[in-house]
Amino acid sequence: MGEIWFEIVIVFLLLLINGVFAMTEIAVVSARKARLRQMADQGSSGSKVALELSESPSQFLATVQVGITLVGIFAGAFGGATIAEIIDDWLQSIPVLAPYGESIGLGIVVICITYFSLVIGELVPKRIALGNPEGIASRVAVPMKLLSKIASPGVRLLSASTDALLYVLPFKPSAETAVTEEEIRLLMQEGLRSGAFNEVESEIVHSALELDQLTVEDIMTPRIKITWLDKNEPHEAVWHKIAVSGHTFFPVYEGTRDNIVGIVSIKALYANLAAGLPARIPDLMTDPLVVPATQPVMQLLDTFRRTGKHIALVVDEFGGIDGLVALNDVMEAILGDFPSREERLRPDCKQRADGTWLVDGLVSIDRLQEILPGLVVSDEDAEDVQTLAGLVMKRLGRIPNEGEQFRYQDFQFEVIDMDRHRVDKLLIGRAPQQEEPEE
Incomplete structure (x- = not known):
């Protein structure tokens, strides 16, 4: 009886060795190279060796496969030669089974070794390896590399045979593709x-x-929303514009707005004031950086990095000023919109105590429909317009005057303020119910 337990322990140890090989193979192959590289940079020598094995796996995989194959052969041969013989001896005492003892013993050994080989030698070790591939790969990499060196003569022969067969076959191994x-x-x-x-x-x-899919035109501040400073404008008027704008950069023009002579920042103006120096616009202007509206945002980011500037004028194909773009606009494209000072202090849509809405003309049609339940702008009315101001001018067919009113669906619109030819503010409320004529 003691003899069979000794044989079983030997077979069990062989299956455990098979499991170690299987676990090592899966751990090294499935380990993330980025994680191994990070662990190696933190001083893990095992991770460094595991990274070497994963980047050049041919000899390592051949060594593992040789080990798994040899262990499987030894386990099967040892079990068939010893355990099956012991079982056969037991069955000889049973007259009915005695003639078939050898076949039955061999069958029992094959079934048991196959079962435990799959569970102990393959499935469980591989499941463990997939649970923590980088950690296990780091622990087993050093002994596996040593084993690979010992088995290198035989592994070289197997590798050469494999390469020769692959050369003959029509299937060629492809190089590792870059991360997409x-x-x-x-x-x-x-x-x-x-x-x-x-x-x-x-x-x-x-x-x-998604940055590489955006152009400057997609993120810039449009021309209509820029606060412009006239180089020859009186000092008090300039400071009034700056104070009410909520902006931080201002294009300075001379004559016409397409003749930009510089850009001034509010930071430079206040720095001079704090130092007791005169804050004159012409003295604090910097040369404008000019970029085309079609320039990709990634190129714009590189331009800002090379020039050290954080603001640029955007021009169209004819050289006209289309808008202004800042480094902050690029950051907002990545992180989402930051509420500006103007947005915090003067919301574009404000509901008054009587239920009416004071709305900026630049509010989008979608936003307008959100704040006014029941308003549904038809496709015909929304065609070619994007803002409330555009909708007003399309409905009226002309530039409106301050104080002008009109009805649209169930709402009454009143133009409160005009900024030259632009509709700046409107007051919107429910229109009074129209009385039906008596019959």
Whole structure:
């Protein structure tokens, strides 16, 4: 009886060795190279060796396969030659089974060794390896590398045979492909589902990946929203414009607005005031950086980095000023909109105590429909217009005057303020019910 337990222990140890080989193979192959590289940079010598094995896996995989194959052969041969013989001896005492003792013993050994080989030698070790591939790869890499060196003569022969066979076959191994943008997106989605990343981090990465699809025109401040400073304007008028604008950079023109002579920042103006120096616009202007509206945002970011400037004028194909773009606009494209001082202090839509709305003319049609339940702008009215001001001029067919009123659907619109030819502010409320004529 003691003899069979000794044989079983030997077979069990061989299956454990098989499991170590299987676990090592899966751990090294599935380990993330970026994580191994990070662990190696932190001083883990095992991670450094594991990284070497994962980047040049041919000899390592051949060594593992040789080990698994030899262990499997030894386990099968040892079990068949010893344990099956012992079982056969037991069965000889049973007259009915005695003639078939050898076959039955061999069958029992094959079934048992196959079962435990799959569970102990393959499935369990591989499941463990997939649970922590980088940690396990770091622990087993050093002994596996030593074993690879010992087995190198035989491994070289096997590798040469494999390469020769692959050369003959029509299937050629392809080089490892670089990580694609789509793979990064999928990794972020997986990380978001697993809790490794939060929603804000995921949105930032997605926005950063979309930067190369944006142009300056997509993120710039349009010409109509720029606060312009006339170089020859009186000092008091300039400071009044700056105070009410809420902006931080101002193009300075001379004559016409397409003749830009410089850009001045509010930071430079206040710095001079704080130092007791005169804050004169002409003295504090800097030469404007000019970029085309069609320039990709990634190129704009590189331009800001090379020049050290954080603001640029945007021009169209004819050289006219289209708008203004700042480094802050690039950051907002990645991180989302930051509320400006103007937006914090003077909201574009403000509901008054009587239920009416004071609305900026630049409010989008979509935003207008959000704040006015029941208002549905038809496709015909919304065609070629994007803002409330555009809708007003399309409905009237002309530039309106201050104080002018009109009815649209169930709402009464009143033009409160005009900025030259631009509709600046409107007051919107429910229109009075129209009385039906008596029959």
